[in-house]
Amino acid sequence: MSQDNLVKLECTVCKRITHITEKNKKKLSKVRLQLMKYCRFCKKHTLHKETK
Numbered sequence: 001m002s003q004d005n006l007v008k009l010e011c012t013v014c015k016r017i018t019h020i021t022e023k024n025k026k027k028l029s030k031v032r033l034q035l036m037k038y039c040r041f042c043k044k045h046t047l048h049k050e051t052k
């Protein structure tokens, strides 16, 4: 299993990595992810961004 597709999602509020997801290269290769995810540190949904 390759790790190339793994994307870490960082909470933009507390700057922690709260989610790790797989990136679909075909669809998202050039798009930097920004999405609302639940942050267990902030205890609410916050904006997350892709980080390496």
Ligand SMILES: [Zn+2]
Pocket: 011, 012, 013, 014, 015, 016, 039, 040, 041, 042, 043, 046
């Ligand atoms: Zn957070």
